[in-house]
Amino acid sequence: MPRQLITRRSLLTSAGAALATAGSGMFSGATAQTLAPTPTMRGGANNYLPGAAIVDRIGGGGFWMTGTVRRAGDGAPLSGQRIQIWAHTTEGHERDPQSHGATLTDVNGTFRLEMPQIVPAFGQPHGHLAYDSGDFETVFLRPVMQSPKDTSLNVDFVLVPV
Secondary structure, three states, X not given: OOOOOOOHHHHHHHHHHHHHHHHHOOOHHHHHOXXXXXXXXXXXXXXXXXXXXXXXEOOOOOEEEEEEEXXXXXXXXXXXXXXXXXXXXXXXXXXXXXXXXXXXXXXXXXEEEEEOOEOOEOOEOEEEEEXXXXXXXXXXXXXXXXXXXXXXXXXXXXXXXX
């Protein structure tokens, strides 16, 4: 039986093939089954108002908060899940009730809510989002924008059943 000689070249070729295969989606099932839950962020619950109304838009709009909601483990999209959104904007502070609103995810687990432009609070432009439907563990997020000129922010939730 011939012995296979492992050289630097053959090792690099094998590693490249493995990376190409992973990028092709062949391992997508294995990856999805290990999808880790989103941890709550420090400061995410600041000025949270339980029970904020489900709305079509917060204020005059102009800024889009978007994202997805998936189940931890298998990564299945979660429809009908409530996401509350609030921020310091051109129309109000994050503690003001009119700066809060909620939306539901669609059949693909995506959400989208228009709101006024987010402006810096405490030196950083940031939004607040909460998953608070009750079927899964509550998660509070406080993502920081790269620039106060950004007109959208995309946030993804991976949730653990209660």
